[in-house]
């Protein structure tokens with residue numbers, strides 16, 4: 184049993200998936216031995232416990248919906264060929280999923296940064312990415328930090344995410360002073376990423392679902408200090424109305440659209456839920472086109488819109504962008520080849536995605552699914 188000295192960090196700390204043990208020495212240093220626990224946890228009485236092998240709770244409870252899986256098999260085999268076999272293996276094995284840690288530049292990070300370095304985490308983003316002060320740490324193996332609890336008045340140190348979900352933010356390229364709309368914003372991962380990368384002149388975060396809007400507000404509270412919050416406003420609107428209210432008001436708009444979310448929808452559990460999901464899925468492309476068109480009205484001439492989803496579905500990705508490009512003559516598709524080259528060692532991109540980039544998960548680089556396309560208005 185060890186007594187952690189760095190109490191604040193240790194208190195909420197759980198670890199799964201490494202073959203070494205964390206020690207917190209009496210001097211407050213962090214080091215590892217080579218015993219092989221599957222889980223470590225600090226409990227609230229400040230003791231470090233080394234537990235026996237046990238699975239991460241949330242993963243072991245997941246139940247695959249066979250209805251959804253069959254549907255995916257049929258569709259994605261046709262759309263992605265061999266890549267689907269690889270992605271399928273990852274999606275069906277939550278124990279292998281990698282998680283990135285987006286670090287909060289507004290929190291104290293010394294101990295955490297040191298700990299991550301010792302553990303072999305590396306930085307996803309280099310200076311060439313143009314990501315400003317945005318930092319995300321990734322590991323080549325499966326690993327999962329616990330989510331930090333929301334505590335009013337305290338800033339969290341990190342946000343857990345699928346590292347590929349930073350690509351839309353990088354593609355948007357927000358700069359200091361920009362007026363930005365995050366049209367579908369909850370739970371707020373990408374809004375936080377934007378605020379990590381720079382200081383926009385204003386950031387409007389919109390979320391239609393009231394429950395999720397509260398979650399979004401909590402995320403912003405957990406990561407962003409008060410002075411910066413003055414530049415942020417949270418809206419509770421249907422994103423499709425921005426076309427009427429906010430014409431040309433923004434330099435940059437992110438449409439991280441409601442989508443099938445393959446990773447979580449595969450685990451819809453009960454057959455009825457799976458059936459409902461498949462019904463709803465058919466209606467998504469229409470909504471997505473409307474949201475993207477609305478964003479193109481809300482952005483100023485010369486401004487850019489990034490459209491993204493976390494599904495592999497062609498109908499919700501390339502086909503949506505194609506549909507909008509056909510109906511909006513003053514919009515031009517932007518090349519994302521540079522971004523793909525920068526991250527080709529980290530992410531697997533589908534080779535024949537016509538209008539954007541599609542990150543497909545595979546063993547060892549389980550990031551994705553993530554689709555993004557960038558459009559510029561003239």
Ligand SMILES: C[S@@+](CC[C@H](N)C(=O)[O-])C[C@H]1O[C@@H](n2cnc3c(N)ncnc32)[C@H](O)[C@@H]1O
Pocket residue numbers: 366367368369370371372373374389390391392395420421422423439440441442
């Ligand atoms: C993929 S999630 C967004 C994730 C978020 N950008 C992030 O990075 O944390 C899509 C969100 O869009 C919201 N949504 C659904 N329909 C919408 C609409 N018509 N207008 C605005 N938001 C909508 C959903 O409730 C959901 O929270």
